[in-house]
Amino acid sequence: MTASKRLITTLATISVVAACTAPTSSTSSPEITTAPPTIAEEDFDSFVEESFRTIVERQPELVTELGLDKAYGTRPARLDDLSPAYLDETAGVIARTLAGLEAYSFAELSDDQQLTYLSYQWHLEQMVDAHRYRLHDWPVHFLLNSYNQGVILLLTLIHPLNSSSDADDFLKRLEALPEQVNQVVSWMEDSEIAGVLPPRYVVEITIQQLRGDIAAGDAASTELLRSFEARLSQSGLSPDDLDDxxxxxxxxxxAHFIPSWRNLIEHLEGLLDSTDDSVSLSRLPDGDGYYAHLLALHTSTELTAVEIHQMGQTEAERIKAEMRALATAAGLPATEINAIRAAFADLGGLVDGDAIVSTYEELIEDAEERFSPYFDLIPDIPLEVRVDDGPTAFYVGPAVDGSRPGVFYAATGRGAVRGHTMASLAYHEAIPGHHFQISLAQELDIPSPRRYLTSTGHVEGWALYAERLAEEIGVYEGNPAGSFGRLDFELLRAARLVVDTGIHHLGWSRSEALEQMTEIMEGDHFNHEVDRYVLYPAQATAYLVGMNEILRLRDLAGAVVTDLDSMARFHRAVIGQGNIPLGVLGETIPTAAG
Structure with missing residues (x-):
């Protein structure tokens, strides 16, 4: 999973699409001195770069996340403006950019420019559609893509703290927080008027989470201050300056953070009597249209909810058959899936303490050697492994200016990690998955939209493909527990297709969704998973849909695992041209990988 358990873009990695989907822009609104360049003023390449910068500069938090403050000549001192007027203005900039792009003659562009055109066009169209559904996107909740967790992520992980100036900028962002939170409260009020309310249980859990963020109500008890001190202490400041x-x-x-969070809590408490536990988007005005938009956004395909639902059912049966065959080969009874799961989990053991990071580092080092023959482009940006006490592993991409490496956060929510899951997570989050793909895009000499704009289907589909590739090239040989761990993750991705569409297309309740998850997985404890589908609709469908599309394109390109040259050409076509939506990628693969 890219970005974080707190702010997915999105998952991401971090992308303008994610920023516009969960509407963002800048608290002290900058004066717009220039409109996006027009075809009459700019050649195609200049138009793309200038228009992209115009959009990104309207979102100062995104500028910081991408590590572009230095390149853009800005300080990381402002928050995004979430006022309706500013968001409408940003949507207008995006719409004019799309019109400007489409004014160019596609036939007169070079092959590489045509790839940029199609990719940029797709992203701009998604941004325009996302703005239409802005009020459907409830901003404050307890999971991945919420406004509140995005703020925590920005201040504890993303905002640089390498100097006294960085610390001053941190304070300026805190000072701007009350105004931004007021904008978010207004956003929620507008959503309520439009008939959009979160489920009651979501409100209750979110209130508890927000209270946890402010802890005892004093700064010393907050993770925010502890993180600030720990990170700034590595900057080389004198003890006196650090203390100050x-x-x-x-x-x-x-003065600013705790009262702002109390403002959010107060508003949510006022909703408890007016909401119920309905979870399906289909209950909302034009909820079906919103869900169709989200499926297109995250899968970057034209698959319908019905087709995705059926794909999940078919894939689940295939994967379970492979699980039973693996159990038989390992001399285990091929009985119920949960019994097979328990047997392989016991075989893989538990890893805890410092061994979590060292084990992942060893797996990643081995992966660099094992996968390298299948690639002719290898990124150089460093990767760090750190632990996180949450339930979900995630990856945060590097900053373009080199101030932040790529970081794989290993989840230790239960205090230990099951050994049989670690290899697949390393390949998914690190190499040749997210870190490999995202770092490579940053290092390539390609237009900015292809470097920074990501689509979930491409990013998560590639990461799941990385897990499958490990099996295909024999990385799991001698490690049947690790091989089962991969299949178990893939089964989860199949279940997601069924349950996500079941909730939002078929109108399932949360309890019905939990029953279906339990039936497909033949296990339990899936509350967190189902809540993810409730609060981040369609995102979880991108993994298996994306992998299957990449495998289809591999067959189309004629690449086979035993032919290293064909695999290297195919992988270059998929990730060596930057971040390309799957639908666009499908139009280029025969030429690029041939």
Whole structure:
């Protein structure tokens, strides 16, 4: 999973599409001195770069996340403006950019420019559609793509703290937080008027989470201040300067962050009597249209909810058959899936403490050697493995300016990691998955939209393909537990297709969704998974849909695992041209991988 358990773009990696889907822009709204360049003013390449920068600069948090503050001559000191007027203005900029792009003669562009045109066009169209459904996107909740967790991520992981100036910018962002939270409260009020309300249980859990963020109500008890001090202490400041900045940060947290979070809590408490536990988007005005938009956004295909639902059912049966065959080959009874799962989990054991990071580092080092013959483009950006106490592993991409490496956060929510799952997670999140793909895009000399704009189907489909590729090239030989761990993850991705579409297309309740998850997985404890589908609709469908599309394109390109040259050409076509939506990629593969 890219970005984080707190802010997925999106998952992502971090993309303008994610930023516009969960509407974002900038608290002190900058004066717009230039409109996007027009065809009359710019050649195609200049138009693409200038128009992209115009859009991104309207979102200062995104500029920081991408590591572009230095390149753009800005300081990371502002928050995004979430006022309706500013968001409408941004949508107008995007619509004019799309019109400007489409004014170019496609036939007169080079092959590479045509690839940029199609990719940029797809993203701009998705942004335009996303703005139409802005009020459907409830901003405050307890999972991945929420506004509140995005703020925590920005301040604890993304905002640089390498100097006294960075610390001052941190304080400026805290000072801007009350205004931004007021905008978010207004956003929720507008959504409520439009008939969009979150499920009651979501409101209840979110209130508890927000209370946890402010802890005892003083700065010293917050993770925000602890993180600030720990990160700034690595900057080389003198002890006196460090103490001064920590004291000022504590004052700002108590003056701005804690009251802002109490503002959110107060608003959510006022909703408890007016909402129920309905979870399906189909209950909302034009909910079906919104879900169709999200499926197109995340899968970047034209598959319908019905087709995706059926794909999940078919794939689940295939995967279970492979699980039973693996159990038989390992000398285990091919009985119920949960019994097979328990047997392989016991075989893989538990990994805890410092061994979690060291084990992942060893797996990644081995992956660099094992996968390299299948690629002719290898990124150089460093990767770090860190632990996170949440339930979900995630990856945060590097900053373009080199100030932040790519980081794989290993989940330790239960205090230990099941050994049989670690290899697949390493391949998915690190090499040759997210880190490999996202870092490579940053290093390539390609237009900015293909470097920074990501589509979930391409990113998550590639990461799941990385897990499958490990099996195909024999990485799991001698490790049947690891091979089962891969299949178990793939079964989860199949279940997601069924349950996500079941909730939002078929109108299932949360309890019905949990029953279906339990039936497909032949296991239990899937509350977190189902809540993810409720709060991040369609995103989880991108993994298996994306992998299957990449495998289809591999067959189309004639690449076979035993032919290293054909595999390297295919992989270059898929990730060596930057971030390309799957629908666009399908139009280029025969030429690029031939």
């Amino acid at each position: 900045h920590v004291e000022r940060a504590g004052e700002a947290i108590e």
